[in-house]
Amino acid sequence: MQTQDLKVNAIAVRAVPYGESDMIVTLVGVDTGRVTATARGCLKRGAKLRYAAEPFNFGDYVLAGRNGRYIITECSQIDSFSGITADIDAYYAGCLILEALSKLSGEPSPETFMCALRALKALAYDNADANCALRDFLLGAICSEGNSLDFANCNSCRCKLTDAAYFSDSDGIVCQSCATTGVIPIDGDVRAFLAGEREDIPKVIKLRANILLLELVHNMIGIHISADYLTEQL
Numbered sequence: 001m002q003t004q005d006l007k008v009n010a011i012a013v014r015a016v017p018y019g020e021s022d023m024i025v026t027l028v029g030v031d032t033g034r035v036t037a038t039a040r041g042c043l044k045r046g047a048k049l050r051y052a053a054e055p056f057n058f059g060d061y062v063l064a065g066r067n068g069r070y071i072i073t074e075c076s077q078i079d080s081f082s083g084i085t086a087d088i089d090a091y092y093a094g095c096l097i098l099e100a101l102s103k104l105s106g107e108p109s110p111e112t113f114m115c116a117l118r119a120l121k122a123l124a125y126d127n128a129d130a131n132c133a134l135r136d137f138l139l140g141a142i143c144s145e146g147n148s149l150d151f152a153n154c155n156s157c158r159c160k161l162t163d164a165a166y167f168s169d170s171d172g173i174v175c176q177s178c179a180t181t182g183v184i185p186i187d188g189d190v191r192a193f194l195a196g197e198r199e200d201i202p203k204v205i206k207l208r209a210n211i212l213l214l215e216l217v218h219n220m221i222g223i224h225i226s227a228d229y230l231t232e233q234l
């Protein structure tokens with residue numbers, strides 16, 4: 001049977017060695033969602049497509065194969081986001097973004113893909129605060145999946161939130177008077193950071209805010225993304 005080339009504009013999110021010198025690469029394509037492909041011989045010295053199997057590589061990939069079994073035959077690199085590996089906080093945030101992008105891309109999700117590209121650019125080139133970039137990505141991804149979270153106003157009575165708030169599946173983010181039982185409490189500093197009202201706060205609060213966002217992704221979208229990269233910095 002004839003094989004057909006598949007062209008994918010994609011980010012490499014994961015790569016594991018396979019056999020003597022191959023790598024199995026997980027790609028997330030803007031139009032295809034998650035695709036797995038083999039980079040043959042890419043662990044050999046001087047392998048031409050080594051970069052195509054590096055996590056964070058963004059490019060136009062050409063895959064040969066069919067029925068979900070593909071081999072990477074070409075890759076025209078658009079960006080390597082190499083600056084991310086120069087800073088440990090940026091690297092942790094970047095790894096978490098790749099993991100989240102992969103898990104959220106079982107079906108193609110172009111908006112989540114664009115949120116990830118924006119965050120990776122901010123981390124690699126704009127010297128962005130790692131936890132701000134991660135927050136923006138997670139809020140964007142939650143929104144792309146059809147949920148919206150407003151940390152500035154109560155979702156029930158519409159009052160302006162000034163301090164702590166509460167989250168529930170049914171009501172979203174609400175004020176203290178509107179909170180019912182079984183809600184997740186959100187302290188005032190964390191809420192202000194997530195609302196974009198305050199960024200000049202200790203790193204530990206930003207980390208707690210992003211850990212909370214991962215919990216909300218699990219609650220609302222049903223996808224578990226490990227918070228280990230964040231909890232180990234607490």
Ligand SMILES: [Zn+2]
Binds near residue numbers: 159
């Ligand atoms: Zn309220």
